[in-house]
Amino acid sequence: MRITVIGTGYVGLVTGVALSEIGHVVTCIDVDPVKVEKLSQGIPTIYEPGLEELMKKNMKANRLFFTAKHQEGLQEAEVVYIAVGTPQREDGSANLNYVEQAARDIAANVSRDLIVVIKSTVPVGTNLYIKDIINSYTKNGHQIKIASNPEFLREGSAVKDTFHGDRIVIGAEDEETANVLAEINAPFHMPIVKTDISSAEMIKYASNAFLATKISFINEIANICEALGANVEEVAKGMGFDHRIGSQFLRAGIGYGGSCFPKDTNALVQLAGNHHHEFNLLKSVIEVNNHQQILLVDKILSRFDSLSGKRIAVLGLAFKPHTDDLRESPSLVMVPKLARLGADIIAYDPIAVDNAKRQIDTEIEYTKDLSEALQGADCAVIITDWPDVKNIELTAYRRLMKLPIVFDGRNCYPLDAVKQAGLEYYSIGRPNQTPELIS
Ligand code: UGA
Secondary structure, eight states, rough: OOOEEEOOSEEEEEEHHHHHHOOOOOEEESSSSHHHHHTTTTTOOOOOHHHHHHHHHHHTOEEEEEEEEEHHHHHHSEEEEEEEOOOBOOOSSSSSHHHHHHHHHHHHHSOOEEEEEEEEOTTHHHHHHHHHHHHHHHHSSEEEEEEOOOOOOOOOOOHHHSSSOOOOEEESSSSSHHHHHEEEEEEEEOEEEEHHHHHHHHHHHHHHHHHHHHHHHHHHHHHHHHHHOOHHHHHHHHHSSSSTOOOOOOSSSSOOSSSSSSHHHHHHHHHHHHOOOOOOHHHHHHHHHHHTHHHHHHHHHHHHHOOTTOOOEEEESSSTTTTOTTTTHHHHHHHHHHTTTTTTEEEEESSOHHHHHHHHOOOEEEEEEEEHHHTSEEEOOOOEHHHHTTTTTTTTHHHHSSSSSSEEOOOOOHHHHHHHHEEEEEOOSSBOOOSSSSO
């Protein structure tokens, strides 16, 4: 199949590369010529393990191309994927400007009957609305079919998720269109769920909302565990054995971030509200998460009389490990808050420092060296569970810091190891470890 993908963000680029890997001839279009130039040299514009190798391989095999010109990218296409961003508007709803523009660009350049596949996460009803836009702008009467094919990949494991996901959802207006998409996706060897377009759109929102709910649920259990002296990790383990519950997404911490859960939960609340339904459960999930993101600041404040002049090592800035993405990361809330309280902050992240400098406008120090961050610090605050933070020799905290006090927002260490290392240690939903220390 000759496939064109519009948009080369996480979803678009990974989709384009993956479709070329399974044998299709793929052209990726992006409006940003600088980005296209970089991609055309085989350099990914996002950090995603395994992507660069696949990109280079398929470009070399003449199955993967990049262009900033819509006409060039759309002329030969049999199927066009729209994978542009749907950022959050002020009111929480999804901004569809980029999707609408992609629809107009398709209409202006369509030269045959075409299937348009929407991969971007869009509110229920958008696929048909986009079909109307394309049809109303198309001049030469070609037949446009539309399909929803939502994406379930995670940042940081996008390539792995694309090839080893749990399911492929195809929402199409007729059987024939669904079959073409099933055929395109057959080499992924995953269960295919064929359904109507609105249900496919809703599957995406409902899945993300459910996962966010699991996280907020376990975070609330963690907060109650703290009050009762229980250990949330033990609780999650015990719950997870029940297959009806499942063990995944029950890691308590300082809340979910990223470009998806916060945006999609808000959009679903908004969408429900537009249809006179108060989605109270999801509103609470969001509220719990907002509170969870600042919980560690409260813990730090109750440990120290004042943060004025205290040197705080912030470990991790990205919203999760293996990505340089800071969108909705708890670090964006915590770092300015700690700085306002007078702390002198040094922030460590192995790959997100450059993005952080652009997004955090508080004056702080940055480093890509974990030891440097810990050197002489009064306390350390773990925001991202990077492998090198998780695997650090715990004695390093004693050796390098002024005081070995650690506030762990990701429950990185077993409590007995922490005890053995003699750290003063506060985590989420687990008993505090407070040895003889320290004033
Ligand atoms: C999420 C979904 O997992 C994907 O299935 C979906 O395709 C994607 O959104 C999307 O809509 O595009 P992603 O945002 O990349 O993927 O990251 P996740 O790995 O799901 O993590 C999201 C946040 O939840 C992170 O901040 C992570 O630290 C947090 N999390 C996750 C927890 O706090 N506890 C957990 O048990 C799991």
